[in-house]
Amino acid sequence: MDGKWDYLWESWLDKASWMAVIVCMAVMGVMFYTHHQEVKASGKVSSPAHAGEVRRRSNKVEALLKETKGLYKQKKYDETIKKAKQMLSLDAKEPFAYLYLARAYRAQDNLEQGIVNYSEAIKLHPDFVDRKSEDFLGRSKKELKPYVDKAIIYSKKKEFRSKPGYKKVLKHIYYLQRRMAGGCE
Amino acid sequence: MKHFIKKTFESIPGLNWSIILSGIAFGVLGVMLVQWGNPKNTGVCVSCFLEGISGSIGLHSNNRMMYIRPEIIGFVLGAFLLAFVTKDFRSVGGSSPMTRFLLGFFTIVGSAVFMGCPIKLLFRLSAGDLTGLAALLGLVAGVWVGILFMREGFYLGDEAPMNKMNAWIIPLLMVLFLIFVVVTPFFITESTRGPGAVYAPLWIALTVGLVLGALTQRSRFCIVGSLRNYLLANDKSLMVGIVLMIVFAIITSIATGQFHMGMNDQPGSHLSHEWSFMGMFLTGFASVLLGGCPYRQLILAGEGNVDSGVATLGMIVAAGVVHSWYLASSTAGPTFNGKIAVLVGIVFCFVLSLTNRE
Numbered sequence: 001m002d003g004k005w006d007y008l009w010e011s012w013l014d015k016a017s018w019m020a021v022i023v024c025m026a027v028m029g030v031m032f033y034t035h036h037q038e039v040k041a042s043g044k045v046s047s048p049a050h051a052g053e054v055r056r057r058s059n060k061v062e063a064l065l066k067e068t069k070g071l072y073k074q075k076k077y078d079e080t081i082k083k084a085k086q087m088l089s090l091d092a093k094e095p096f097a098y099l100y101l102a103r104a105y106r107a108q109d110n111l112e113q114g115i116v117n118y119s120e121a122i123k124l125h126p127d128f129v130d131r132k133s134e135d136f137l138g139r140s141k142k143e144l145k146p147y148v149d150k151a152i153i154y155s156k157k158k159e160f161r162s163k164p165g166y167k168k169v170l171k172h173i174y175y176l177q178r179r180m181a182g183g184c185e
Numbered sequence: 186m187k188h189f190i191k192k193t194f195e196s197i198p199g200l201n202w203s204i205i206l207s208g209i210a211f212g213v214l215g216v217m218l219v220q221w222g223n224p225k226n227t228g229v230c231v232s233c234f235l236e237g238i239s240g241s242i243g244l245h246s247n248n249r250m251m252y253i254r255p256e257i258i259g260f261v262l263g264a265f266l267l268a269f270v271t272k273d274f275r276s277v278g279g280s281s282p283m284t285r286f287l288l289g290f291f292t293i294v295g296s297a298v299f300m301g302c303p304i305k306l307l308f309r310l311s312a313g314d315l316t317g318l319a320a321l322l323g324l325v326a327g328v329w330v331g332i333l334f335m336r337e338g339f340y341l342g343d344e345a346p347m348n349k350m351n352a353w354i355i356p357l358l359m360v361l362f363l364i365f366v367v368v369t370p371f372f373i374t375e376s377t378r379g380p381g382a383v384y385a386p387l388w389i390a391l392t393v394g395l396v397l398g399a400l401t402q403r404s405r406f407c408i409v410g411s412l413r414n415y416l417l418a419n420d421k422s423l424m425v426g427i428v429l430m431i432v433f434a435i436i437t438s439i440a441t442g443q444f445h446m447g448m449n450d451q452p453g454s455h456l457s458h459e460w461s462f463m464g465m466f467l468t469g470f471a472s473v474l475l476g477g478c479p480y481r482q483l484i485l486a487g488e489g490n491v492d493s494g495v496a497t498l499g500m501i502v503a504a505g506v507v508h509s510w511y512l513a514s515s516t517a518g519p520t521f522n523g524k525i526a527v528l529v530g531i532v533f534c535f536v537l538s539l540t541n542r543e
Binding site for chain 1: 224225226227230233249300301333334337377378379380382449450451452453454455456515516517521524525528529531532535536538539540542
């Protein structure tokens with residue numbers, strides 16, 4: 001080596017920089033490992049859905065969606081939830097399954113589940129909060145905005161904050177707030 | 186008032202009217218672009234706009250981010266026209282082109298993880314978005330680390346005069362993009378939904394781009410450059426422009442009803458502060474090594490700087506890749522791939538800084 005590479009290890013800045021490189025590599029290693037474990041545990045494919053991705057429903061899911069819509073219209077909320085969950089077992093990325101789950105939970109006054117499922121639906125299908133889309137939920141003044149406003153007020157109450165897992169729900173409330181504020185996605 | 190202005194000019198060497206005008210124009214016009222139709226808090230954002238261009242020309246498939254933003258065309262052509270008239274247009278380059286391509290690439294990766302370039306960061310802060318604070322700290326930290334290496338002799342090599350045609354390529358590419366926006370041939374895609382479908386009218390966006398491009402070509406306006414000059418040489422001249430930009434952006438935001446202070450319901454933001462910090466750290470670090478922020482690279486490319494042209498091409502490629510490889514963050518937060526890409530970028534910048542010293 002004849003001291004050829006000595007200049008890479010001379011000053012405190014060199015040493016600190018190599019330390020930073022090692023730390024970054026170690027963090028990456030840990031992230032890869034935990035990510036791999038998470039994927040293995042959940043059984044989900046690691047790639048997220050693309051915003052605006054064009055997806056095709058299988059005939060089975062399409063039929064279930066039709067049934068779910070019908071049940072919701074008939075105000076049979078327990079059955080709507082059952083069918084929507086069945087849909088999700090066939091396709092975990094079906095946004096309308098989450099939407100009908102959210103609507104059914106909202107009708108049953110289950111605010112936490114309603115919010116979580118609205119949030120999942122919008123993550124998978126941003127058209128739900130896009131004015132230019134046919135699926136825009138804002139057309140019905142009763143649907144999303146007043147529900148999120150209600151959730152924000154509720155989230156400040158002790159009753160909500162004493163529940164286990166409230167932080168997770170709070171994240172979904174904040175997400176919905178940001179999505180409804182507009183801007184980039 | 187005259188006395189105050191004279192005193193200010195005397196106390197800040199290097200300060201001139203073009204810097205003052207650039208800061209004011211950027212602050213006012215940037216916020217007004219939102220009023221005229223651009224997405225909220227995104228009056229000007231080089232990374233977001235390049236993502237739109239990349240999508241439109243087919244470099245990624247996110248059909249909600251496809252639109253050739255006339256502002257980008259305006260920045261480059263505004264700088265080009267003024268440089269040409271004032272004889273500042275010079276074809277120079279040849280200083281580590283491949284390295285600059287990758288540095289340009291990583292500035293956009295960092296920006297995509299934060300959800301905005303350094304200019305958008307300031308616009309977000311000016312609109313009251315406090316999620317930008319972590320990113321601002323990250324940007325300053327990244328610039329500071331880059332400066333440490335500059336003090337230790339970091340150098341990408343001399344630039345030399347080049348064949349004139351090299352300097353014309355990026356301005357001509359922008360002319361081509363302008364033709365694409367006007368004619369919209371079949372292979373150019375425009376979003377019908379999402380942020381790509383939210384834009385100011387073509388002629389307004391183009392005019393604003395031309396004005397800002399020309400002004401900032403004169404003033405050498407640059408977010409990262411102003412921080413670098415201040416931290417490295419205590420030169421406050423460019424910083425005055427940045428401060429004016431922020432002040433006028435806040436005033437315009439309040440006047441147009443866009444100012445809303447807080448963290449939770451800010452448009453186009455996420456609450457992953459640590460990754461906002463890391464993303465902007467990468468952008469700041471890579472930008473210092475490049476010699477300017479993504480916006481400055483566009484202006485320099487317009488002036489005929491071939492090295493910045495190569496960095497611009499790296500930025501355009503990155504703008505496509507951040508969507509194709511799921512690196513870009515969304516309001517739900519950063520992705521796993523995005524976090525890994527930021528760490529890879531930081532490692533790259535450190536190794537580059539360690540091995541390129543004189």
